[in-house]
Amino acid sequence: TPHVEAWDAAAALPASLFENLSELGFMGMLVPEAYGGLDLDVTSYLVVVEELARADAASALTVSIQNGPVASTLLKHGTEAQREAWLPGLAAGEHIGAFALSEEGAGSDPAGVATTATRDGDGWVLNGAKKWVTNGARAGLLLVFARTGDRGELGCFLVPGGHPGLEVQGRTTTMGLRASETAEVRLNEVRLPLDALVGAAGNGLGIALDALTLGRAGIAAQAVGIAEASLEHAVRYSREREQFGRPLAAFGAIQAKLAEMAARTAVARAAVREVGARLQRVRAGEADDGVGENSLVARVAGAKLVASETAMFASDEAVQIFGGYGYMRDYPVEKLMRDAKGTEIYEGTSEILRFVIAREIMRAAEG
Template structure:
C-alpha cells in the first residue's frame, strides 16, 4: 500500500538522519568487531526497519517497490552490513512467505519478522548449486505426517542469527524445476545445524555460514503454501524483487563514495591547489556521477513498472547488472582519487572497495543477469 507523500518524506528523512547520526559513526566499529552493536539493532527495530516491505496486516509498513528502493538509496549511504541486518527480513527471508505462504504461515512468522524479533534466512545455494538453482540436491522425503530433509546449503546470509529458514529442497525427481519445494524450518529443529561463520573479503558485520540438514524432520505444515513443486517458481519471484533491492543499494553506496571522493579532492592539495581542480580527477567524478544517475533512473523505472503490475524480470536483471557493475567502477575511481590514502583502512573507501565486490555475485552473478537479459530480449523480439 503506497504511503502519502508527506508520510513517505518523513520516513525517508528519518532514515537519512539515522544513517548520518547513528550508523556512519559506527562503521569502523562494526568492521573491527565483525558485529552490529545490540543497541543499534534495537534502534533499527524501533524505527520499523525490519518490516518495511511486510504487509501492514502483519505488522509491517507494506512499502511499494518504488518506496522500498527510495528507502534503500538512503540505507546505502553507510556500511552494507547495516542493510544486511534488515535485508533478509524485508527481502528473501520474508517474501517467500508473503508470496506463497498459507494464511496460517503468514500469521505465524510475518509479525515477528516485521518487528525484528525473528530473523529470516533464505536457503537456496548449495556447494554444487548456485547459479544453476534447478540442480539443487537437498532432499525432502515424505515420511508419515511430515518430511525428512537432508543436504547442505552454503553462503546463507544471516544464517547465524536466523530464527526461521526458507529452505529450497527437492521433493521429486533427480533434477529440474518442477520437483523443487520450499519449507519453513525453524532454528533449533533437531537435525538442523550451522557451520562456522564464513571469513569474507568484506562486509564484516554481515554473517553467512553453511546450513546443514541431517535427517531433519519437519511437519507437513512446514511446506510453504501446502503445495509441493512451487518452490522454484516462488524463488524466482523473490529473486526478481531482490535484484531491484540490490541495485538500489548499489546506487546508494555509489552516491556515498562520490560524496567522499569529492570531499577528499576538495581538501587534498598538490602542485599548489586542490586536486579537484585537475581535469583528470574531474573526469573520474563526472563519469561516476553520470553512471550513478543512470542506475538510479533504471532502478526507479523498473520499480514503478513492477508496482504497476508488469512482469519485470528483464528490467530487474538490467538494473542489477548495470548498478552492481557501476558501483564497482565508482569504488575503484574513489580509491584512485584518494591516491595512497585510498589503500589505507583509515579511509572508508578502502572498506567499501571490498564490500561492493559481493554485489556482482549474489542474487545472481553478472553473467547470469546477462543470460536472463538475452533470453528475455529474444523472447520479446520473437513475440
C-alpha cells in the same frame, strides 16, 4: 557512521542495531499493517535500502533479505496460517530471516539444488547443506529450498532457527559485507511438519526465482547507495587534499572521474526507480505486459547489472582518487570497494544477469 568500521572488523552487526532498525519499522517495510509492518510501496522500500547502504552496505543487505526474499515470499506464497505465525515476528525484528537456496554445487543454477526433502509419515525430513546464507548466523527463520523429486523439483520450507538437526557452521569469512553474518548451514535429519511447506511440493524453483526478482531490486538499490557513498567521499577528499599547491578537485583528470561517477550513479538510480514502480504495480495486482528487453524480469536484471557495476566502478575510482590512503583500512573507500564487489555476485552474477536479459530478448524475437 563511526561504528561501521568496527562492525566490519568484528564481522557482525550489534543487537542494538537490530533494535533500532526494528523500532523504525525497517525490518517489516513490505509487510502489511495487519501483520505489524509499515506496508510501504516498493519504491519507498528501495529508497530506504539505498540510504542504508550509503552508511553501511551490510546493514542494507540484512534489511533487504528480511523484506524481500523472506517476508515478501511468505506474504505472496504462504498460507494465512504461515503468514500469521511468522510475519508479525519478522516485522518486529523478533525473527531475523534468511534465504537458504545456494549450495556448493548450486549457485547460479538453482535447479541443481542437492539438499533433499523426503516425505516421512505426517511430515518432511530435510538433509543437505547450504552455503552463503546471509543472516544465517543469527536467523530465527530460514526459507530452505530442497529437492522433492527430480532435478528442478524443489520445495520451499520454513525452518525455525535452532530447530533440531539444523546446524549453523560458523560465519563465512568474506571479502566484503563482512558484518552481514553470512554462514554455512547444514541440515541433518531435520524433521518438519507438513505445514512447513510453502506452496506446493515441486513449485519451489518458481518461488525462488520470483523471490530473486524482488531481491535483485534490493541489491540494485544497495549498489546505488555504495556508488553514492563512493562519490561523496571522493568529492570531499578531492576538495581537501592538496598536491602541487592546489586541491585535487582543481585538476581536470580528477573532475572527469567525478563527473563519470556522478553520471553513472544517476543512470543506475533511475533504473532502480523504474523497476521499483513496476514491481509495486504488480504487487498491487496489476499485470505487467512488458516483453523482451522491456519485460520486468529483464528490467530488474538490468537494474542490478548496471547498479552493481556502477558501484564497483565508482568505488574503484574513489580508491584511485584517494591514492595511497585509499588502499588503507583507515579510510572508508577500501571497504566500499570490497562491499561493491559482492553486489556483482550474489543474487545473480553479472554474467547470469546478461544471460537473463538476452534470454528475454530472444524469447520475444521468436514470438
